[in-house]
Amino acid sequence: MPSIRIPRAFYASLKERGADVTVTPAASAAKLRPPRVTANDPRFHAFAQISFDVLYDWNIETGSIYYTEQIDHMLGLPSGGFPRNLQGWLEHIHPADREAARDALWESVTTGRSLYSEYRLRAADGHYVTVNEHGVVLTNRRGRATNVIGALRDITREREAQAAKREAEDLQRVLMSIPNPTWRVDSDGTYLAANPQALEFLERTLDETIGRTVRDDFPTQVYELITGPTQVGDVGVQLEVDCAVSQRHKSLMLTIIPSGMQDERTFFLLGTDITVQKALQQELARSERALRQQTMTLTDTNTALRVLLQQRDRDRIELEERIQANMEELVEPTLDRLSRLLQHRPERIELEALRSTLRDIVGPFAQHLARERPPGGPLTGREVEVANLVRLGKTTSEIAEALHISRSAVSFHRANIRRKYGLSGAPTRLSTHLTTLTRESQ
Template sequence: MKDKTKDQATHERLAQSNAGTSSDEQTRRKLQTEDALKQAHDNLERLVEERTSELSAKNRQLLEEIEERKRVEGQLRRSEEKYRHIYENIQDIYYEIGIDGIIQELSSSVERITKYTRDELIGTSVYEIYVSPEERDEFLRIIKTKGVATDHEVVMKDKDGRLVTASLYSRLVFDENGVPIKILGSIRDITKRKLAEEALRESEIKYRSIFETTAAATIIIEEDTTISLVNNAFERLSGLSKNEMEGKRSWTEFIAQDDLPKMLEYHRLRRIDQDAAPRNYEFQFVDKDGHIKDAFMTIAIIPETKKSVASISDITERKRSERALKKREKELEVKSRNLEELNTALKVLLKQREADKEELAERTLSNVKHLVLPYIEKLKKGSLESKDEAYIAIVESNLKEIVSPFSQRLSSKFMTLTPKELQVAHLIKEGRTTKEIAELLNASPGTIDFHRNNIRNKLNMKNKRANLRSYLLTLT
């Protein structure tokens, strides 16, 4: 606004000058000079304002850059602290090695794995801790040709001489001209892992041997029903080779159609809950030629997998024997019923026989008592010679013996005695001497002694001092 007022005053003076009198050249120039000075002044003020504005903007930018640098430096410091903490506490060994093999840098974790401190190893040759020069040369060949080595296994020795199996992750570092200057990377102690792998390998060999040599046909089944592994016994059972089955066939191909739906459901349930399906059951197995065999299966899920291991036994002969046994049992049951009926009839007959026997005994006893003994008594009252009396006494005694338990026990217990020996035994029991027995039986005393010896032998009394008559009396 101020500049505008000045311009108006100038023009008014010029107008007055032109109106009143004609101005001279000097006045005109003066006015031009004033205008030029004014314009220069205005330009200078504008430039000052612009420069001031630029400086203010640069100052603000500089302040922002300073703040950003402080922020970045803070982040960098925190990052350095973070990675320094990681570096110092890393489980693996971080390393930097010169192309000449001299160790340039190591993380503190080197002491935990090798028992060496950082200071003991930095500046020494890494090749000294290799156990095998061949492994060292192989690592160098890989790193030189590929520029990187991933999970490369080597064996090193620690400060105490203990062998350490390590896995190397390494790469070459190049300068700006592409020349290798060092190798950096990490070393991981995998000794425990290798020992575990070796133990697992030995375990696999052991169980593979058991798997192959077990008498039962055994297979490993995948979740999709594919047979992934079979043993020799399953080859024999199915009639197919391992190459024809492993990874190529489903176990469902060996199941009779009547059993398949049930077993497929077991297969599904077992992978949801292994207790939801039976672990042991019978089914019918079909071999490559279509022959059906009775089989018994024991199956279970392999822990932490969806695979199952199945052991199959051929029980065809056993089932055939069971069927034959059942048939035989039914036949025997029929025969048993027949025998029971026959036994009942025999019991009736035996009972009747015993009754008849008792009746006969009673009748015989009655006849002897009433029809024989009375006449003997009459004979005894008559006039008889002594010899006749003896005979009558013998007859009477024998009749009584017939109806006494002695005869029955003697004849049943000593069936081996001859009739003559039985006569001698009866007379001995009555107390007769050898001479008396000889006279009564019209035999010589030697013959009677011979019979006495035979009786003792047959009664197991040989070489015993027991009295023969006393023993015979125990049988009454």
């Protein structure tokens, strides 16, 4: 059975322990020896001109690698910028992929099997390009491996699309499982999927939903955000929308989430049913408007009442002023004449009490007693008369004579007055307290 001999240069380039090793390939590999097409063959250059892939020819004996110029274009390097040797190739491979790429090459060279490998190469700007490598091993007549001829294809976009698809599928599984109305639509706004809550919200089956567009259910703004020039950004957008479902209005707080690649973009519509909440807000707004109207009405009523009370106070003051004027012009002169006539008679005390009472009726002290409610309750009419004479400094005997009541009755009324003003058992004189009330009323 033929064998493939590995030159020492191969081990040195891979930094492996060096020694020629003879490896017996599988029988199928021995029967399918590839034709010898190297970088020196015109056919190689013809392939390079019509291929979008990067073609290469690695000379195992010398360690040099010939790449077509597509390798530099693919990685954004100047012409000839990518190293043409095995060590440079290894250094440009992503550290996480380097060992697997080296092992795949080793296995292909040592077994004679075709090379299939996938790894990432570092580009000029630092990002990585994912490539798929397919190569074959060439041997000489003695079965010694001399070259590896192969091609590199940029599959970055393909892998990104696959990753985006997986991400979209994962996102769909998550979003479709949440208890909120959720739809998935394509870039034309056509429904691709809907969860049970979404079907319940729109009151239709899945078969009735798939194939329709968002224009059938949502305001034009939603359709324009998905398909128009002002598309949803990478972070999505949220808006409140109203829908007409079975001749009823429903409301959603709708979040539009982009997913997938730009040229194959889909969108998730994640909704929160706020129909009841919005109805409550509208009812609250109506109640607030009604309350404001009632407040305005009450304000107007209070204003009118204040005007009436102010007018009543003015009328009262005017009446008091007229009474006071009549007292001074008509009553006081009459009382003065009677006082002179009764100058040496006991009835004069009663006359003076009458004068004081009349003055107090129209004066602030009597008004104060009439309005005030002492802690122990309001004063009776007789107690007001007694309090007025006590304030004037009259004794119990003088008060009894003036009011034609007994001394014990006067003492009884004095005790009641002290009790009602909270003076029972206190050292405060009743006349002093009543005089203080007089000053406060003024």
